[in-house]
Amino acid sequence: MLETEICKIKMKNPTMLAAGIMGSTAASLNWAARSGAGAVVTKSFSMELNPGYANPTTVEVTGGFINAIGLSNPGVELFKTELEKLKGLVPAVASIYGANPQEFQNVATRIEGMVDMIELNVSCPHASGGCGASIGQDPDATGQIVKAVKQAVKTPVAVKLTPNVTDIVKIAEATQKAGCDAITLINSVGPGMRIDLETAQPILHNKFGGLSGPAIKPIALRCVYDVYEAVDVPIIGVGGIRDYKDAVEFLYAGASSVQIGTAVYYEGMDVFKKICTGLENFMNRKGYDSVSEMVGKTHKT
Amino acid sequence: MNVPKIVEIKDIIKETPTVKTFIFDWEITEETPGQFMMIWNFHDEKPMSLSLIDPVKGEIGFTIRKVGKFTEALHKLEVGAQLGLRGPYGRGFEIAGLKILAVGGGVGMAPLAAFAEEASRKGVEVDLISAAATQDELLFMDRLNRTDTNLRACTDDGTYGFCGFGTDLAQKVLESNSYDMIVTCGPEVMMKKIADLAEEYEIPAQFSLERYMKCGVGICGQCCVDDVGWRICKEGPVFWSDEVKLITEFGKYRRDAAGRKEPL
Numbered sequence: 001m002l003e004t005e006i007c008k009i010k011m012k013n014p015t016m017l018a019a020g021i022m023g024s025t026a027a028s029l030n031w032a033a034r035s036g037a038g039a040v041v042t043k044s045f046s047m048e049l050n051p052g053y054a055n056p057t058t059v060e061v062t063g064g065f066i067n068a069i070g071l072s073n074p075g076v077e078l079f080k081t082e083l084e085k086l087k088g089l090v091p092a093v094a095s096i097y098g099a100n101p102q103e104f105q106n107v108a109t110r111i112e113g114m115v116d117m118i119e120l121n122v123s124c125p126h127a128s129g130g131c132g133a134s135i136g137q138d139p140d141a142t143g144q145i146v147k148a149v150k151q152a153v154k155t156p157v158a159v160k161l162t163p164n165v166t167d168i169v170k171i172a173e174a175t176q177k178a179g180c181d182a183i184t185l186i187n188s189v190g191p192g193m194r195i196d197l198e199t200a201q202p203i204l205h206n207k208f209g210g211l212s213g214p215a216i217k218p219i220a221l222r223c224v225y226d227v228y229e230a231v232d233v234p235i236i237g238v239g240g241i242r243d244y245k246d247a248v249e250f251l252y253a254g255a256s257s258v259q260i261g262t263a264v265y266y267e268g269m270d271v272f273k274k275i276c277t278g279l280e281n282f283m284n285r286k287g288y289d290s291v292s293e294m295v296g297k298t299h300k301t
Numbered sequence: 302m303n304v305p306k307i308v309e310i311k312d313i314i315k316e317t318p319t320v321k322t323f324i325f326d327w328e329i330t331e332e333t334p335g336q337f338m339m340i341w342n343f344h345d346e347k348p349m350s351l352s353l354i355d356p357v358k359g360e361i362g363f364t365i366r367k368v369g370k371f372t373e374a375l376h377k378l379e380v381g382a383q384l385g386l387r388g389p390y391g392r393g394f395e396i397a398g399l400k401i402l403a404v405g406g407g408v409g410m411a412p413l414a415a416f417a418e419e420a421s422r423k424g425v426e427v428d429l430i431s432a433a434a435t436q437d438e439l440l441f442m443d444r445l446n447r448t449d450t451n452l453r454a455c456t457d458d459g460t461y462g463f464c465g466f467g468t469d470l471a472q473k474v475l476e477s478n479s480y481d482m483i484v485t486c487g488p489e490v491m492m493k494k495i496a497d498l499a500e501e502y503e504i505p506a507q508f509s510l511e512r513y514m515k516c517g518v519g520i521c522g523q524c525c526v527d528d529v530g531w532r533i534c535k536e537g538p539v540f541w542s543d544e545v546k547l548i549t550e551f552g553k554y555r556r557d558a559a560g561r562k563e564p565l
Contacts, residue, residue, distance in 0.1 A: 020521075021520055021521075021522065022520075022521075022522035022525060022530070022532075023522055024521075024522040024523065024525065024560050025522070025525050025527065025530065025556075025560070026527075026528075027525055027526065027527045027528050027529060027530035028522050028525040028530035028532075029530070030528075030530060031525075031529065031530030031531070032530075043522060049559040049560075049561065050559060051557070051558035051559040052515070052558060052559070054344070054345050055339075055341075055345050055346035055347065055514075055515060056305070056339070056341055056346040057515045057516060057521070058303075058515065058516035058517070058518065058520065058521065059303065059304055059305075060302045060303035060304055060518075065303070065520065067516065067520075067521070069515060069516075069521055072515075072523075072558060072559055072560065073559060073560055074559045074560040074561045075559075078560070078561060079560075085528075194304070196305065196307065196385070197307075198307035198383065199307065199343060199383070201343055203304065203305060203341075203385075205344075205345070205346075261520075262520065264519065264520060265518055265519055265520050
């Protein structure tokens with residue numbers, strides 16, 4: 001009943017572990033798979049190793065967390081040793097980043113055949129060195145990266161977009177035109193900040209960080225809704241999803257699957273099973289036989 | 302909310318030439334020995350184990366060895382200086398059984414001091430092996446002698462107490478005593494040997510592990526261990542023997558800030 005498909009990749013349910021949550025090792029990805037995720041996305045990695053920002057990298061705010069981990073990763077060659085240890089319990093998606101088309105292409109080429117899908121992170125709101133949202137805010141730069149990766153690999157390519165733009169539909173249209181196979185909406189919002197009252201100092205070492213958690217759900221939902229109207233490629237919804245009701249809203253808005261991130265904090269690793277159980281009960285009550293019947297339903301009412 | 306609470310250092314105890322204990326006023330609720338807090342010095346933030354939990358005085362403490370930039374900066378602070386504390390986090394030690402063997406190596410004694418005091422308050426008998434390289438580095442001797450804990454000191458160089466490693470003394474003690482449980486914290490190679498002894502003598506044991514941490518609340522994945530994927534900050538830092546058996550990297554390697562494996 002919960003089976004779904006995205007870019008011909010079969011998933012036992014529509015939940016995925018989002019990029020940047022756990023996911024930096026095969027062990028934690030396999031654990032998310034064992035915990036019920038329908039697919040898992042790695043933490044973003046790049047050509048060269050990156051230790052990320054100094055702590056504090058995470059602080060709670062009303063409605064979620066802001067974080068500036070800083071895209072820490074051991075570099076593609078070491079990350080490949082983790083990908084080799086994935087148990088294949090569920091489809092695996094590699095989240096990759098770089099500063100330009102060549103870097104993205106180099107990383108993608110090196111992992112060709114090791115994962116079921118590649119998700120391009122052009123949307124991290126706290127990246128430095130010309131990575132992240134500085135790319136994803138520019139339709140041309142984003143399109144060039146999609147083209148470069150699509151030329152280099154046969155693996156389906158999703159692009160994760162930032163909501164921190166004037167018109168996300170224009171960026172989504174550019175990525176579709178460049179040949180992407182799916183669009184992931186959205187990366188964290190902002191960046192935002194939190195200041196300590198006693199010292200007047202920003203709490204995050206990087207001063208600013210991406211906002212995630214329940215607070216961003218309405219924004220993510222609106223982005224999915226708008227982009228669904230404009231593109232034909234499947235959409236993966238992410239942003240503040242914590243329970244099955246949130247997941248249903250994203251499916252209705254047009255997402256074919258949903259990613260779970262910060263809710264791992266609120267609900268634990270059981271979050272995938274909890275959402276799936278709730279979703280199944282809901283589908284029974286409403287008479288849905290498949291997830292696909294729900295995708296984009298709001299647009300048809 | 303997971304935000305640093307700014308507190309003033311109430312007292313500093315110079316424990317050894319390289320170790321200081323920092324004490325803070327704190328409203329104790331569910332803090333348990335073995336749990337840790339993230340300490341923010343306004344430049345960096347690191348996890349530190351609670352070494353003192355005093356519900357009567359309303360105090361907590363952290364016992365910190367000077368090993369790098371962050372801990373050197375902490376050692377320069379004086380009473381009244383501010384720090385940010387976030388937590389407590391993770392799963393601490395369980396007090397189970399009537400007679401417990403505790404083995405602490407070096408600054409690994411920090412959570413065990415809090416554990417021994419808590420166990421004493423509950424009327425549980427604790428034999429505590431405190432191991433250090435040399436007499437000057439032995440921790441909490443006076444403090445623990447004020448409790449009902451049976452303190453057995455040992456030094457690598459024999460300058461005080463038993464001459465040898467904590468694991469040597471543990472073996473000796475296990476030969477002539479029976480225990481319901483073992484708890485340990487210290488260098489992982491030491492804890493690995495304690496794990497082997499616990500298995501040999503068929504005594505359930507708890508181990509306090511340490512890994513590089515970032516978020517501290519189970520989101521970022523930095524402290525996940527192979528092959529089970531558990532988070533040291535959430536499922537740990539204290540694990541039981543049957544769990545430690547599944548942590549294949551235990552006693553072998555850890556990961557740095559970028560995620561590269563480094564041998565222990």
